[in-house]
Amino acid sequence: MYVVAGATGRVGSVVATRLLEAGADVGVLVRRPQDAASWEARGARAHRVDLEDRAALSGVLAGCAGFFVLLPFDLTVDDLDAHADTLIASIAGAVGDQRVPHVVMLSSGGADLTDGTGPITWLHRLERALLRTGTTLTALRPGHFQEKVGDVVDAARGAGVYPVFAASADVPLPLVATRDIGVAAAAALLSPPAASEAVDVLGPAYTERAVAALLADALGRELLVEPLPEEAWVGALQEAGFAGHVARSLAELYRADEHGLLAPRGDRRVDASTPMETTLERLVAAG
Numbered sequence: 001m002y003v004v005a006g007a008t009g010r011v012g013s014v015v016a017t018r019l020l021e022a023g024a025d026v027g028v029l030v031r032r033p034q035d036a037a038s039w040e041a042r043g044a045r046a047h048r049v050d051l052e053d054r055a056a057l058s059g060v061l062a063g064c065a066g067f068f069v070l071l072p073f074d075l076t077v078d079d080l081d082a083h084a085d086t087l088i089a090s091i092a093g094a095v096g097d098q099r100v101p102h103v104v105m106l107s108s109g110g111a112d113l114t115d116g117t118g119p120i121t122w123l124h125r126l127e128r129a130l131l132r133t134g135t136t137l138t139a140l141r142p143g144h145f146q147e148k149v150g151d152v153v154d155a156a157r158g159a160g161v162y163p164v165f166a167a168s169a170d171v172p173l174p175l176v177a178t179r180d181i182g183v184a185a186a187a188a189l190l191s192p193p194a195a196s197e198a199v200d201v202l203g204p205a206y207t208e209r210a211v212a213a214l215l216a217d218a219l220g221r222e223l224l225v226e227p228l229p230e231e232a233w234v235g236a237l238q239e240a241g242f243a244g245h246v247a248r249s250l251a252e253l254y255r256a257d258e259h260g261l262l263a264p265r266g267d268r269r270v271d272a273s274t275p276m277e278t279t280l281e282r283l284v285a286a287g
Contacts, residue, residue: 002064003064004016007044010147012182014178018182063098066189069103112265118254119249139266145175164225174203177272202270204276215280
């Protein structure tokens, strides 16, 4: 059996679906009864388990062949580090309790670094904690998600502004669709490696200005591309509703990206092909 966390999310749902399509025995972790019923109707075993509950998670992982896990970023908590550490201890503890042979983790570019990367620091900690359990770890390290554009669709549609948290909107960056990450994760679970590895999952390259042009076409209106200077990042994030400590952590992430710290440095890479236009079409329709 394979266990999939985050089965209601963009990546986890694809992982579970691909495993079911391959005829695998799949258990999914959910929080709501309606989500459990939906997955059970598709042939999965649904477990209402919180990743912070080590004992419950350990029970679900008993005897599993592989586990897909991610680290939920709850930006509403008062102490981001303490919350992440609680999750990491529970997840790694449960994996160690059951001696899970293979874990596929949704990590990120930059997770090889110990600090200076904002929220990605927690992914570094989870990678290290899982490796200490003795499991074979496949750490998927994508760069930017195409779906991050969803955060600015409302501003673009309403005010005609496309904000960029970088000095330039003309630097090409690989943008990967979350669906492609889910496909890579399922493939890794079904064909585990002989040893732990970090895998860069990269999509087609676009500049922020090119993405803005595609979004403008999808919305049917002109957009002003507005690069924000570094000193304005924290204030802009707070104006968007983030608490001060969250805004500072996200600003550190943007700074790390600006300085190339999130560049791919894995053991191998997977090249995904979903174009930005496909993702934008879905995001605009959903909004």
